[in-house]
Amino acid sequence: MSNIGNEFGQVLNSVLTAGEGAGLEELCQGVVTRYRNAGQPEPEAIYVDRDCCSQSGVSAVAKLFRPWRSAVRLDSFHFMRRFNCGLTTEHHPLYGTFCAKLSACIFLWDQEDVQRLKEAKRAEWKSSHSGHTPTDDQLMATISSAEIKRHCRRRTRGVEEMRSSISGLLESVWELTDTTGLRLVSHDSMRHVWEVQQKHLECLQDPAGVALYTKVGTLQKGGKELDILRCGRGSSSLESFHRHQCAFIPGTFACVVIIQNSTITTDGYSYVFTLQ
Ligand SMILES: [Zn+2]
Numbered sequence: 001m002s003n004i005g006n007e008f009g010q011v012l013n014s015v016l017t018a019g020e021g022a023g024l025e026e027l028c029q030g031v032v033t034r035y036r037n038a039g040q041p042e043p044e045a046i047y048v049d050r051d052c053c054s055q056s057g058v059s060a061v062a063k064l065f066r067p068w069r070s071a072v073r074l075d076s077f078h079f080m081r082r083f084n085c086g087l088t089t090e091h092h093p094l095y096g097t098f099c100a101k102l103s104a105c106i107f108l109w110d111q112e113d114v115q116r117l118k119e120a121k122r123a124e125w126k127s128s129h130s131g132h133t134p135t136d137d138q139l140m141a142t143i144s145s146a147e148i149k150r151h152c153r154r155r156t157r158g159v160e161e162m163r164s165s166i167s168g169l170l171e172s173v174w175e176l177t178d179t180t181g182l183r184l185v186s187h188d189s190m191r192h193v194w195e196v197q198q199k200h201l202e203c204l205q206d207p208a209g210v211a212l213y214t215k216v217g218t219l220q221k222g223g224k225e226l227d228i229l230r231c232g233r234g235s236s237s238l239e240s241f242h243r244h245q246c247a248f249i250p251g252t253f254a255c256v257v258i259i260q261n262s263t264i265t266t267d268g269y270s271y272v273f274t275l276q
Pocket of ligand 1: 051052053054074199200203
């Protein structure tokens with residue numbers, strides 16, 4: 001399945017093929033033509049989940065969308081997911097902490113936005129706690145991750161800062177285990193993952209001069225006005241589209257392991273599948 005979406009979360013094209021890569025050229029050139037016919041400027045950045053860069057200098061994606069000169073960037077969620085191959089299991093109790101810290105190695109919150117949100121939350125707390133001022137810990141506990149995403153911008157750290165932050169994180173979790181002694185990190189695999197992924201730190205950088213956030217409204221909190229922001233970075237709007245795709249394809253869920261030696265009835269006919 002190949003999907004293309006825009007910064008508004010609209011799906012521009014979705015193609016299901018039996019083999020990966022078939023017809024991509026026509027798909028992408030079709031989108032280029034639609035933009036041209038509609039008089040729309042070419043996108044400033046294209047976020048992808050693979051093929052972000054190439055040894056030859058021009059990424060495969062940039063070629064597919066020629067003559068656009070958009071910056072090609074790697075979606076950070078997909079970059080982070082590649083580190084799963086260096087872990088012993090995603091069900092490790094330290095997995096969530098690792099992912100949160102990895103994300104913090106890549107992104108930095110805008111301190112002015114965070115300060116504004118904290119002031120609003122402080123005022124809200126005071127009015128509901130008879131004028132008492134919360135401690136910093138109490139205040140931070142009232143701010144949900146959805147709230148910080150709605151009101152605060154993030155930007156990517158520079159390449160070298162990212163490199164040393166992720167190296168430091170890997171060092172700090174290298175020997176960590178759960179209570180049964182199971183390591184979080186699979187050493188050889190993680191060495192390989194990190195060696196390969198370092199070349200993509202450049203591909204994660206926010207493109208210079210591109211406004212990745214749009215103000216879509218405001219709301220009142222604690223008597224202060226806060227901006228509601230929408231982020232156009234990455235391909236997360238397509239991720240939610242992925243979750244709906246299973247529903248598009250009707251029929252019995254079947255795979256060869258589950259249906260071996262069992263009978264499935266479709267339209268009154270019986271079929272017996274046997275695993276060869
Ligand atoms: Zn890359």
